[in-house]
Amino acid sequence: MTNSTVLSCTRGSTADVPVCDRMAYWEAICAQTLVGLRCSSLSPAGLEVEKTDIALPGLGIADISGQDHVIERSPALVRQLPKESLFACQILNGRAYFIQYDRCLLVEAGDVVVYDTRVPYLFGFLTPMRQLLIDIPVAMFDERFDAGLPALPLRIAPKPGAGVMLGTALRAGVERFMKAPVEGDAARFVEHTRTLVAELIDAEVNGAGTSRASLSYLLTAKQYIATHLGDPELAPQAVADAVGLSLRHLSRLFAAEGESITQYIWAERLSRAHRELVDARLRKTSIGEIAFRWGFSSQAHFSRAIRERYGASPMALREAR
Numbered sequence: 001m002t003n004s005t006v007l008s009c010t011r012g013s014t015a016d017v018p019v020c021d022r023m024a025y026w027e028a029i030c031a032q033t034l035v036g037l038r039c040s041s042l043s044p045a046g047l048e049v050e051k052t053d054i055a056l057p058g059l060g061i062a063d064i065s066g067q068d069h070v071i072e073r074s075p076a077l078v079r080q081l082p083k084e085s086l087f088a089c090q091i092l093n094g095r096a097y098f099i100q101y102d103r104c105l106l107v108e109a110g111d112v113v114v115y116d117t118r119v120p121y122l123f124g125f126l127t128p129m130r131q132l133l134i135d136i137p138v139a140m141f142d143e144r145f146d147a148g149l150p151a152l153p154l155r156i157a158p159k160p161g162a163g164v165m166l167g168t169a170l171r172a173g174v175e176r177f178m179k180a181p182v183e184g185d186a187a188r189f190v191e192h193t194r195t196l197v198a199e200l201i202d203a204e205v206n207g208a209g210t211s212r213a214s215l216s217y218l219l220t221a222k223q224y225i226a227t228h229l230g231d232p233e234l235a236p237q238a239v240a241d242a243v244g245l246s247l248r249h250l251s252r253l254f255a256a257e258g259e260s261i262t263q264y265i266w267a268e269r270l271s272r273a274h275r276e277l278v279d280a281r282l283r284k285t286s287i288g289e290i291a292f293r294w295g296f297s298s299q300a301h302f303s304r305a306i307r308e309r310y311g312a313s314p315m316a317l318r319e320a321r
Contacts, residue, residue: 013050022047036081041069059190060135070124083117084138094129105155115153148201169223236261
């Protein structure tokens with residue numbers, strides 16, 4: 001197991017652990033970084049699994065992959081190793097079954113399984129698997145989650161419309177953050193992810209109403225923008241095409257939040273560029289390189305925009321830092 005200083009990132013794998021010790025190793029690392037559980041596997045090679053976790057204030061995320069295996073959180077483990085969280089597991093590869101209370105859910109790739117870790121459960125992966133796990137502490141619950149708790153556990157299939165968009169946005173956001181975790185992006189990422197999970201639950205329990213569908217489009221548009229900020233050709237029409245709305249309709253959704261699509265794009269670019277300007281690790285990166293990286297056509301344009309937003313030139317901000 002190795003640890004990174006960036007946002008409490010932890011990695012673990014059974015690959016280099018003797019076969020006879022793999023179960024105990026995996027149970028120990030899960031108890032430390034995820035949840036207390038018991039694990040078993042029928043594979044002749046023993047348990048083969050690995051994961052990467054990132055702990056954030058108010059949210060945990062993990063990317064877990066491996067061969068077929070079964071995990072169980074028994075009543076005894078619930079008492080001995082309490083964990084008060086809601087887990088949302090997006091299955092990327094494989095087939096599985098999930099048992100909690102008197103319900104047995106059959107799960108396939110694309111599904112999201114949402115459940116309460118305070119209640120015993122069993123999760124069996126029937127094939128080679130990969131999942132993204134989102135850990136939302138009960139202490140962070142608000143009205144967005146409380147109404148959906150009685151319906152748990154839930155299997156949320158990628159239904160056409162808002163469900164597909166929400167699931168796609170959830171996967172894209174988690175994978176992107178895990179690939180390049182930035183502390184300055186953590187607060188926004190946590191809020192965005194919690195909102196997506198809440199919307200998934202709400203749409204499954206109550207149906208995708210007009211307001212929820214509108215929020216889904218808006219979230220998906222912002223997700224698309226976040227992944228294309230460095231493209232100088234990024235424009236409102238490209239965003240509208242990506243989410244499947246007319247430009248007029250999408251513009252109304254952004255206007256309801258008090259800004260245009262263009263204003264949002266440039267505000268995001270300025271925010272990313274500002275973080276790089278004041279990052280001591282990037283002090284040797286030229287201001288021009290930072291400007292072009294985030295879609296600014298010239299250094300003069302970049303300097304004017306930074307001064308208007310932050311009250312000082314890029315050089316002054318860097319020197320002050």
